Amino acid sequence: QVQLVESGGGLVQAGGSLRLSCAASGRTFNSYVLGWFRQAPGKEREFVAAVSWRGVRTYYADSVKGRFTISRDNAKNTGYLQMNTLKPEDTAVYYCAAATEVVSYYYTSSYDIWGQGTQVTVSS
Numbered sequence: 700q701v702q703l704v705e706s707g708g709g710l711v712q713a714g715g716s717l718r719l720s721c722a723a724s725g726r727t728f729n730s731y732v733l734g735w736f737r738q739a740p741g742k743e744r745e746f747v748a749a750v751s752w753r754g755v756r757t758y759y760a761d762s763v764k765g766r767f768t769i770s771r772d773n774a775k776n777t778g779y780l781q782m783n784t785l786k787p788e789d790t791a792v793y794y795c796a797a798a799t800e801v802v803s804y805y806y807t808s809s810y811d812i813w814g815q816g817t818q819v820t821v822s823s
């Protein structure tokens with residue numbers, strides 16, 4: 700099974716952009732659905748975006764639709780989350796997650812492989 704490592708987090712001003720990366724080990728990355736979730740202090744982990752095995756289908760939380768873009772490069776075993784027009788309420792630890800099959804792209808329980816997370820802080 701794959702292991703996931705996120706990178707690209709940091710501190711950015713409101714209105715700015717960041718691109719998160721999720722590097723996967725293993726040779727079967729293209730067999731996994733890839734999702735991004737986030738967790739702010741004192742809040743539950745929430746769905747942000749997901750992409751199907753081949754990158755054809757994408758799904759977004761309403762709160763990020765139009766601002767964030769999920770993508771993947773299976774040749775590089777890497778997934779991405781491009782985040783534009785960032786807001787202070789986007790501040791959270793961002794996690795990438797993977798699963799071979801999902802009941803729903805939106806549920807944390809659908810994913811059985813998780814990265815360690817990367818902090819994103821948006822200042823006002």
